[in-house]
Structures are given as structure tokens and as C-alpha cells.
Amino acid sequence: MIQVWINGKEWQVPEGLTMIQAMWYTGHEVIHGIGCLGGVCGACAAVYRMPGNFRLFNALACQTLVKEGMAFSLIASYPTQRAHYDIEQIPDAKEGLFTLYPESATCRNCNACTEVCPQGIDVRTSVWQAAFGDFKGVAETTMSCVMCGLCVSRCIAEMAPHEIALYARRAYASRELAFPENLRQRMDSVASGAYDKELERLSRLSPDQLKLECGVK
Numbered sequence: 453m454i455q456v457w458i459n460g461k462e463w464q465v466p467e468g469l470t471m472i473q474a475m476w477y478t479g480h481e482v483i484h485g486i487g488c489l490g491g492v493c494g495a496c497a498a499v500y501r502m503p504g505n506f507r508l509f510n511a512l513a514c515q516t517l518v519k520e521g522m523a524f525s526l527i528a529s530y531p532t533q534r535a536h537y538d539i540e541q542i543p544d545a546k547e548g549l550f551t552l553y554p555e556s557a558t559c560r561n562c563n564a565c566t567e568v569c570p571q572g573i574d575v576r577t578s579v580w581q582a583a584f585g586d587f588k589g590v591a592e593t594t595m596s597c598v599m600c601g602l603c604v605s606r607c608i609a610e611m612a613p614h615e616i617a618l619y620a621r622r623a624y625a626s627r628e629l630a631f632p633e634n635l636r637q638r639m640d641s642v643a644s645g646a647y648d649k650e651l652e653r654l655s656r657l658s659p660d661q662l663k664l665e666c667g668v669k
């Protein structure tokens with residue numbers, strides 16, 4: 453067993469658990485701030501400190517094992533200003549960025565967003581790429597973003613770098629990339645009702661039958 457602090461309270465938990473498993477083990481109800489459990493959805497942003505170290509570390513709670521003396525909390529959601537738009541309807545993508553996210557031109561180069569990113573993304577560079585209209589560059593720089601929102605929590609210019617990057621990726625994809633043929637085929641299949649029967653069958657299964665169907669014990 454090891455000693456950890458969860459939301460400021462001391463607990464003993466078995467070694468080898470992830471942060472989220474340690475929360476379950478100690479009876480915390482983790483409903484918000486959890487999704488894929490596979491390091492993909494970005495729902496489980498967390499902050500932690502280790503004994504004798506002043507640094508505040510960041511992590512995805514489903515991917516990070518607890519350690520002796522660790523003190524951590526989940527940051528299940530960080531308020532973000534998210535613009536609503538139809539990317540196809542924006543005539544000039546670069547102008548559109550400054551209309552929807554005027555703060556994207558105010559980066560102060562502190563690099564805190566890069567240092568906080570649990571995916572190791574050079575977030576500061578992506579913000580500058582967006583401001584200069586290099587949306588392809590943004591797409592390449594932020595390819596592994598999981599939208600956890602931790603960069604928002606640190607930005608002294610009060611911007612949401614991950615939302616700016618999402619806008620840039622959409623602008624790049626809609627203007628410069630061909631629509632993926634396999635996706636078009638799958639959308640056509642869905643629209644033609646090819647999966648309706650199977651969906652209907654699944655929707656009638658009980659929770660236990662669904663577990664069997666998914667191979668969950």
C-alpha cells in the first residue's frame with residue numbers, strides 16, 4: 453500500500469493503480485472527468501504534486517500511476533469560451549479566426565501552455581502558427597491534442613489554445629484536403645439505413661446482454 457492525498461485528504465491505496473482507479477478504490481464517485489480510460493478523450497485532466505518538489509505536474513488521470521506521497525485532484529472541466537461556427541460558411545479563414553477568437557493575436561510567449569500540456573505539444577508554437585494563418589502547421593503541431601483543456605488553465609492571455617487549434621484544423625481540412633472517400637462511403641451507408649436493423653437489435657438488449665456482446669465480464 454502507498455499513501456496518497458486525493459482532493460486534500462489522505463488515503464492508503466494499492467501500488468500500481470492509476471489516479472482514477474485510486475479514486476474508485478477510495479470510494480470517490482468519478483462520473484464527470486472520465487471517458488475512454490485509454491488516454492484519448494482528454495476528459496481526465498489532473499494536477500498533482502510530489503513530496504519535496506515545488507512543481508505542479510499535469511497528467512491524464514487514466515494514464516498516470518499513483519506514487520508514494522502524491523497529492524492530486526482531477527480538473528474535470530475548465531470553463532472555455534467556445535465559438536460556434538460553420539467552417540464552410542466563413543469566407544476568409546484567417547479573418548474568421550480573429551473574428552471568432554480575437555484573443556488569438558495576443559500571445560505573450562510565456563510558454564506556460566506548452567509546459568502544462570500532458571501530450572507534450574508545443575502549444576505556444578501552434579498559437580503563433582494560427583495567428584500567421586499557417587493552419588497546416590497547426591494541424592501538424594497539434595495532431596495529438598486530446599482537448600483536455602489544461603492549456604486554458606495556464607494561459608496568461610486568457611485564450612483557449614486548443615479551441616484555436618481546432619478551428620485551424622477545421623479550416624485546413626475543409627479548404628485544403630479532399631473529403632476522405634472511406635468516410636463518405638460510411639456516411640452514405642448510415643444514411644441509407646444499412647445499420648438500422650443491427651442498431652434496433654442492440655437497443656433492445658439488457659445491460660447484461662450488452663456486456664456479453666462487448667466481451668465485458
Ligand code: SF4
Pocket residue numbers: 494568569570571572573575596597598599600601602603604613614
Ligand atoms: S494542447 Fe491543450 S487541450 Fe490539447 S492536449 Fe495539450 S493541454 Fe490538453
Ligand code: SF4
Pocket residue numbers: 558559560561562563564565566575576579606607608609610611613
Ligand atoms: S500560455 Fe497563452 S500567452 Fe503563454 S505562450 Fe501559451 S498561448 Fe501564449
Ligand code: FES
Pocket residue numbers: 485486487488489490491492493494495496512513514515598
Ligand atoms: S478518460 Fe479519456 S483520456 Fe483519460
